[in-house]
Amino acid sequence: MMRAPALVQICIENGNMRIECPHCGDRDHREFEYLGSAKLLERPNGGDAAAYHDYVYLRKNPTGENTELWQHVMGCSAWLHIVRNVTTHEITEVKLARDLKEVAR
Amino acid sequence: MHYSVLQILKNGLTGNKGWKPVWRNPEPKKSYDVVIIGGGGHGLSTAYYLAKTHGIRNIAVLEKGYLGGGNVGRNTTIVRANYLQDGNLEFYSHSLKLWENLEQELNYNVMLSQRGCLMLAHNDGQYDAMAWRGNSNLATGDDAVLMGREDVRKLVPFLNFDDARFPIRGGLLQRTGGTARHDAVAWGYARGADMRGVDLIQNCEVKGFRIEGGKIKGVETSRGYIGAGKVGMSVAGRTSQVAEMAGLRLPIESHVLQAFVTEAVKPVIDNVISFGMGHFYISQSDKGGLVFGGDIDGYNSYSQRGNLPMVEHVAEAAMTLMPMVGKSRMLRSWGGIMDMSMDGSPIIDKTPVAGLYLNGGWCYGGFKATPAAGAAFAHLMATGKKADWATKYNLNRFETGHVIDDEGTGARPNLH
Amino acid sequence: MSRLPSGGLIDRDVSIPFTFDGQTYTAHPGDTLASALLANGVRLMGRSFKYHRPRGVLTAGSEEPNALMEIGVGADRIPNTRATTQEVFNGMVAQSQNRFPKLQADMLAVNDLLSPFLGAGFYYKTFMWPKKFWEAVYEPIIRRAAGLGRLSGHADQSIYEKAWAYCDVLVVGGGPAGLMAALTAAKGGAKVILADEDFVIGGRLNSEQTVVDGKHSQQWAVDVATQLEAMPNVRVMSRTTVTGAYDGGTYGAVERVADHVEDAQGAPTQIFWRIVAKHTILAAGATERPIAFPDNDRPGIMLASAVRTYAHRFGVAAGQRVAVFTNNDDGWRTARDALAAGVTVTALIDTRTDVQPDVDCPTFTGAAVIGTGGRLGIERLSVRTSDGSVQQINADCLAVSGGWNPSLHLTGHMGGKPTWRDDIAAFVPTVGAIPNLVVAGAANGNFSTLGALKEGMVAAKAALKNLGLKQVRPKMPNADDAQDAISPYWHVPDVKGRAWLDFQNDVTVKDIAAAHRENFRSVEHMKRYTTLGMATDQGKLSNMGALAVMAELTGQSIPETGTTIFRPPYTPVQMGTLGAGGAGKGFAPERFTSSHDWAVSRGAAMIEVGLWHRASWFPLNGETHWRQSCDREVDMVRRAVGVCDVSTLGKIDIQGPDAGVFLDRIYTNMFSTLKVGKVRYGLMLREDGMVLDDGTTARMGENHFVMTTTTGAAGPVMSHLEFCAQCLWPELDVKMISVTEQWAQVAVAGPKSRELLAEVIDDVSNESFPFMGCGETSIAGVNGRLFRISFSGELAYELAVPSRYGEALMDELVKRAEAKGGGAYGMEALNVLRIEKGFLTHAEMDGRVTAADLGMSGMMSKKKDFIGKVSSQREGLINPMREQLVGLKPVGPVRQILGGSIMVNVDAEPTRKNMQGHVTSVCYSPTLNGMIALAFVKGGHTRIGQTIRAVDLLRNLDTLVEIVSPQFHDPAGEKLRG
Structure with a gap:
């Protein structure tokens, strides 16, 4: 008689929609509010109308990893830069947007 | 085959063996005059009107999965024409008129049920805003009735008028609004298109475009290359991906919207009721299930499934607004992927690629738009001109600032 | 009685009375409603959805499709409860459902006779003639027949x-x-x-x-x-x-x-x-699955596993003469167990040919059940034996096992x-x-x-x-290791009659064939066309069988045919449970100002504004209509002094060396140049160029600002500021926090406001607190803040004190105001006062207007960048024919204007194409002795002095109005500065 395949599955260390806030720790996503693409970090200060059209309206809208901005509104108010797969909802990276921006500078 | 009382009787008495396939399963031809990508409600109605109104016969609809498997198969079935902004007003008005004649048009019962759509107002400001909306609807030639609290109580006495969070101030009723049998709409258009020679090709995924000299030549599919004079994209939920294959980047994000149905119970809710402050709306199907929904989950997603916060939120809204549903049981929940455009309104337009057309960005208004969107998209593809009822759904409106923002929430798709 | 003499996890010493359809029965603790009814010899427990076929219990679990009942009375009544999972309690009232007038004789069973015309998808092909009849005739009839159990119609009282x-x-x-x-x-x-x-x-x-x-x-x-x-x-x-x-x-x-x-x-x-x-x-x-064969839905036909469950767990014999129909060894176990319990087994029918059942009863291998008979329950069945002959078997219970899912x-x-x-x-x-x-x-x-x-x-x-925990190895108990052999068998072929797949929704093998015939062959089409799997069991019992039938018809394998998607929830969940906490006021938080109780004790009418409760007006003796109170309160502010709690405004404390620069980028106008001790009105845009909010911001110190927002936008503005500070310009040294809850704020407005404040504040001179001045000061002995700002057009102040003093301050100021011919005023008067002055709320700032629309293009600084600056200059946003904010005054015989009216030109029809705008705010102005309104009118700024109509089609009002400046009262602002 055929037996079921081996059951032991590698446990993936991830949060799917549980967000590891750098300040507050692991929380349900209902504590956070989504803004949109992390592209919104790159405001074209001093740019022209075309640059703002792109910034405000146009989105890559990928099916895989999306880099995006969430705010911990029911927690520390921090804005977070999150890498999330928008098909599986797996979150692979959470950083403070502030830090990211300062490093880039 | 034409459906009639005689057919029903004849077939009923002969074991129902005489019914014919509702559509064929054709093999794709080498090329078509028009290829529509997406066999959802809009794609099928576009094909239908291209064939019927514009006399184009050499048409294919390419569907990745099964016909009607897009958002036409996973919505809350509401039909109404009570929008606010110019652009939407005339479009949905036209759509409702098409709906009202759809059964006769298609010889298929889509079960349009104009049970009335009631939107509730909870304070004076909302009441005035609803009056504005209602006046705009009347000026457009649609119907609207502004109701005070006591009128609302007479219509729907089971709402919580005593201690609901957000008291009921009044409401705006559109009697011609209601529901339709969502799958039947797709099947009815599919049947009508098939009867007019349109090839409906299922399990055929478009993998790329062939574009030469800025003009569309055809599409690469999972079933080989198919040449096309014109190509229309009608792929809600996947619009960004399909458009990207043509090098386009769009003002669209994809979000998941959940919907819910309870076990069937004897009729208790006659109308479609929407509770603005609670982001909740509900109706009861002819089968008896309470069909309801709320806001999108609030984050980009292609997952066709939602999460608990919104599930709980809509149930909580139901409990404050109509606590008599507490002992019904939610039977099933599902999710659909919405093309959330940046102003909450759709796009029916040409693209920078000659011969490539776009119908998308419907947010969660796509179902009620099915007839008018298909008719407008067909008109545009056949004549190169905008249909009278869809002149403002331009792709460049975000550049020019002629946005159509019914909710007034700006470029925040998750707030529309 | 069908209770076995012994066995089961029930307490036979205790009897529990309950009723089913009015008849009293007894159960034992440990019984489900289904086991108790079976023990009492009740087989008929329900009716199917479409054909109203008589039905008995099919399973012993939550997947039960037939035995659904209404439990309880009054507001506690719950429809569609599975008798198989409901524990019996003392005095429980159970009723059958979806039958008229009674379970034993259901008139809608006529549908069963009409079934040739009511097969899968029949309704898509009919009910269309004449056109009006679908909604007028057919649908109401269908709707009345639809549904399973009844909701009580009462508000759910459960916790x-x-x-x-x-x-x-x-x-x-x-x-x-x-x-x-x-x-x-x-x-x-x-x-x-x-x-x-x-x-x-x-x-x-x-x-x-x-x-x-x-x-x-x-x-x-x-x-x-x-x-x-x-x-x-x-x-x-x-x-x-x-x-x-x-x-x-x-x-x-x-x-x-x-x-x-x-x-x-x-x-x-x-x-x-x-x-x-x-x-x-x-x-x-x-979950065990049934086998489809003609008339496989009679009461008494059950899953074999359920027969065993009722016997072993509940000590109930599901019948006295049991037959078993199986395609796997499990069926044998059922027969053996039945025999062991002393029940007669009239036949064991196994579809397999190569097996030797070792059961002491008549056995048929390579055989199938091809029909059943009996009124309101099975009495006999027909077996097609391996040689093709047909035998009649007597049985009052047929246990069916088609394998397990x-x-x-x-x-x-x-x-x-x-x-x-x-x-x-x-x-x-x-x-x-x-x-x-x-x-x-x-x-x-x-x-x-x-x-x-x-x-x-x-x-x-x-x-x-x-x-990362320690690995333990508990002792492995001994147990049976037999895997039952199975040969797939989904439905009995080559038979006449209807064989049920989805019992509740009445979907038969023929319906699947019909779906196939009409090319509804993908699993999703099949499901949607036939309604298979959409019953309360979500297809737990029916999906596999239907898939197998479709696979057979298309010549594909089952996995090629596919599966439908299982969606949450696993079993249906009561709305009250999912929505726990939402009933009544629980749905959203309620916010109260610190003077709430005080206002209520003064008889104030309260209204809800967003999440807040606010005083709407304060009726005095003899006032019976809100307008009387409102008009008096407005008049009081214009002539003497009024006091109003405005704590609901958003208050944001902003500090840091770069706070001024930060605000320059947030607001359209300049704030870094604001002097300490001064307040400035500011307008902020979204990045798309539309107005986000307005309000005043006070510079309390070199590095310290206090911003106020509108009540409704407090949250969004706070979030926006944090976004700008953390995501756009983290290099700016600025921090902010919402202090809306921490400060109570009271407006004191009217010509006597300074005189009043002088009683509680040492120095309120025009020199110390000029118009748009601010500062910290002692207010009746409490350290607070004073802002000389006005939302009414009068000489006015706003006082802020820590929230714990809010009620006392309100009380004190109102008492003193009353001594001067003034008093408290509420939201209604506040609204009239601001309309008279042309000040804005979110009725005007509705997310679709630009600064220019509001007549504030002058506030858009050309010297600096700010959020929304570039986008606000798009062609569509600077078009002079956009709808622009104006005031309206009636000039014809009709003196009333209604909020939400649309604007049309004097001689034009009120159609969409002729619409010129709409009325946003309207009030009766006691100051101007007539109705006035704020409105958006196309090109309105250049149309001052023209007449136009405000038309309300909903309420049949057509008012000739003059377009005027939105500042009706004191347009020069002399009173403010006085």
């Missing part, structure tokens, strides 16, 4: 709760696999939750005659459950159904706390749990597709369908008791390893 739980290992299901998994994980030190939907832990161990670890399986289950309950790291949750798998290891679960008791004594009836688990073991068992539903909740296994002719869960979830036991397709125990242990050990 529900919600809760969170966290664990290392969540075990779903308390059968052999689940118990072994929980025990292993618990012994390894993991924090374990074991949830089982049943009220007795043990799963099939309670339903079979089998031995585990040398004792009866029922005893073993009790012993392990007892052991688990005693462990501090384990929570055993019986009566708890895990209903959905969601992201992040979050599971929804319903605990039925008090559905099974007569008096909940204040306990919630149900609790909705969100269980967050690091690791989950799905051990939900399997693993309960894999949760693994589909994230879109995972199952995997087909030929050897068991069933779908099993695909590994990895849900992150960090593994499946064990029958849910994984391992149907032997020993196999389930082993898989439970292996799964738990894997979890322990992943959790």
Whole structure:
């Protein structure tokens, strides 16, 4: 008689929609509010109308990893830069947007 | 085959063996005059009107999965024409008129049920805003009735008028609004298109475009290359991906919207009721299930499934607004992927690629738009001109600032 | 009576009375409603949805499609309750449903006679003639017939709760696999939750005659459950159904706390749990499936596993003359068990040819049941034997076993597709369908008791390893290791008559053939066209059979044919439970100002503004209409002094050396140049160029600003500021915090306001506090802040004190105001005052207007960048024919204007194309002695002095109005500055 395949599955260390806030720790996503693409970090200060059209309206809208901005509104108010797969909802990276921006500078 | 009382009787008495396939399963031809990508409600109605109104016969609809498997198969079935902004007003008005004649048009019962759509107002400001909306609807030639609290109580006495969070101030009723049998709409258009020679090709995924000299030549599919004079994209939920294959980047994000149905119970809710402050709306199907929904989950997603916060939120809204549903049981929940455009309104337009057309960005208004969107998209593809009822759904409106923002929430798709 | 003389997990010493359709019966503790009815000889328990066929209980579990009932009376009545899961309690009232007038004689059974015309999808082809008749005639008839049970129509009075739980290992299901998994994980030190939907832990161990670890399986289950309950790291949750798998290891679960008791004594009836688990073991068992054959839906025809459950767990014989129809060895077990219980087995019919049933009863191999007979219940059946002859068999119960379907539903909740296994002719869960979830036991397709125990242990050990906990190896109990042999058999071929697949929705094999014929062949088309699988069991019993029939018709294999997607919830969940906490006021927080109680004690009419409660007006003796109070309050402010609590305005404290620069980028106008001790009105845009909010911001110190926002935009503006500070310009040294709750703020307005304030503040001279001045000061001995700002157009101030002093301040100021001919005023008067002055609220700033629309283009600084600057200059936003803010005054015989009216030119029809704008705010102005309004009118700024109409089609009002400046009152602003 055929037996079921081996059951032991590698446990993936991830949060799917549980967000590891750098300040507050692991929380349900209902504590956070989504803004949109992390592209919104790159405001074209001093740019022209075309640059703002792109910034405000146009989105890559990928099916895989999306880099995006969430705010911990029911927690520390921090804005977070999150890498999330928008098909599986797996979150692979959470950083403070502030830090990211300062490093880039 | 034409459906009639005689057919029903004849077939009923002969074991129902005489019914014919509702559509064929054709093999794709080498090329078509028009290829529509997406066999959802809009794609099928576009094909239908291209064939019927514009006399184009050499048409294919390419569907990745099964016909009607897009958002036409996973919505809350509401039909109404009570929008606010110019652009939407005339479009949905036209759509409702098409709906009202759809059964006769298609010889298929889509079960349009104009049970009335009631939107509730909870304070004076909302009441005035609803009056504005209602006046705009009347000026457009649609119907609207502004109701005070006591009128609302007479219509729907089971709402919580005593201690609901957000008291009921009044409401705006559109009697011609209601529901339709969502799958039947797709099947009815599919049947009508098939009867007019349109090839409906299922399990055929478009993998790329062939574009030469800025003009569309055809599409690469999972079933080989198919040449096309014109190509229309009608792929809600996947619009960004399909458009990207043509090098386009769009003002669209994809979000998941959940919907819910309870076990069937004897009729208790006659109308479609929407509770603005609670982001909740509900109706009861002819089968008896309470069909309801709320806001999108609030984050980009292609997952066709939602999460608990919104599930709980809509149930909580139901409990404050109509606590008599507490002992019904939610039977099933599902999710659909919405093309959330940046102003909450759709796009029916040409693209920078000659011969490539776009119908998308419907947010969660796509179902009620099915007839008018298909008719407008067909008109545009056949004549190169905008249909009278869809002149403002331009792709460049975000550049020019002629946005159509019914909710007034700006470029925040998750707030529309 | 069908109660067996002994056995079962019931307390025979206690009898519980209950009623079904008005007749009184008795049950024992441990009984379900279904077992109690069967014990009392009741077979007819329901009617099907479409054809109203008489139906009895088919299963012994939550998948029951037939025996659905209304339980309880009045507001407590619950429709569609499965008799198979409902525990009987003292005095329980149960009623059958979906029948008229009674279960035994249902008039709608006429549908069954009409069934040739009512097959799958019939309604799409008909009811269209004449055109009007669908909605006028047909639909109302269909609607009346639709639905199963009845809601009471009363507000749900039950108590529900919600809760969170966290664990290392969540075990779903308390059968052999689940118990072994929980025990292993618990012994390894993991924090374990074991949830089982049943009220007795043990799963099939309670339903079979089998031995585990040398004792009866029922005893073993009790012993392990007892052991688990005693462990501090384990929570055993019986009566708890895990209903959905969601992201992040979050599971929804319903605990039925008090559905099974007569008096909940204040306990919630149900609790909705969100269980967050690091690791989950799905051990939900399997569901037996029926075989489709003609008239397979009569009462008395049951799943074989259910027959055994009723016998072993409830001590009930499902019939006195039992026949068994099977395609697998399980059927034999049923026959043997029945014989052992002293029940006559009239036939064992096995579809397989190559088997030798060792059962002491008439056996037929290679045979099939091709029909049944009996009124309101099975009395006989026809068997087509291997040689093709037909035999009639007497039976009052037919036990059917078509094999088992693993309960894999949760693994589909994230879109995972199952995997087909030929050897068991069933779908099993695909590994990895849900992150960090593994499946064990029958849910994984391992149907032997020993196999389930082993898989439970292996799964738990894997979890322990992943959790970094010690690996333990509990003693492996001995148990039966027989895997039943099965030969797939879905429906009896070559027969006449209707063979049911979906019992509740009345979908038969013929309907699937009809769907195939009409090319509804994809699984989704089949389901949607026939309504198969859309009944209350969500297709648990019907999907596989229908798939198999469709596969046969298309010539594809079952896995090629596909599966439908299982959606949450696993079993239906009461709305009251999912919406726990939402009833009444619980849906959203309520916010109260510190003077709320004071205002209520003064008789104020309260209104809700967003989440806030605010005083609307303060009626004095003799005032019976709100307008009387409002007009008086407005007049009072214009002539003397009024006091109003404005604490609901958003207040944001902004500090840091770069605060001024920061505000320059936020607001359209300049703030870095604002002097300390001064206030400035500011307008902020969204990045798309539309107005986000307005308000005043005060510079309290060199590096310290206090911003006010409108009440409604307080949250969004705070979030916007944080976004700008953290995401756009983190290099700016600025911090902000919302202090809306910390400060109570009171407006004091009117020509006598300075005189009034002089009584509580040392120095309120025009020199110390000029118009738009601000500063910290002592207010009646309390350190507070004073702002000379006005939302009424009068000489006015706003005072801020720590919230704890808010009520006292309000009380004190109102008393003093009353002595000067003034008093408190509410929102209605506040609104009139601001309209008279042309000040804005979100009725005007509705998210679609530009600064220019509001006549504020002058506030758009050209010297600096600010949010929204570039986008606000797009062609569509600077068009001079945009709708612009104006005032309106009636000039014709009609003196009334209604809010929400549309604007049309004097001689134009009120059509969409002629619309010139709309009225946003309207009031009766006692100051101007008439109605006035604010409106948006196309090109309005250049049309001042023109006449136009405000038309309300909804309420039939057509008002000739003059377009005027929105500043009706004191346009020069002399009073403000006085």
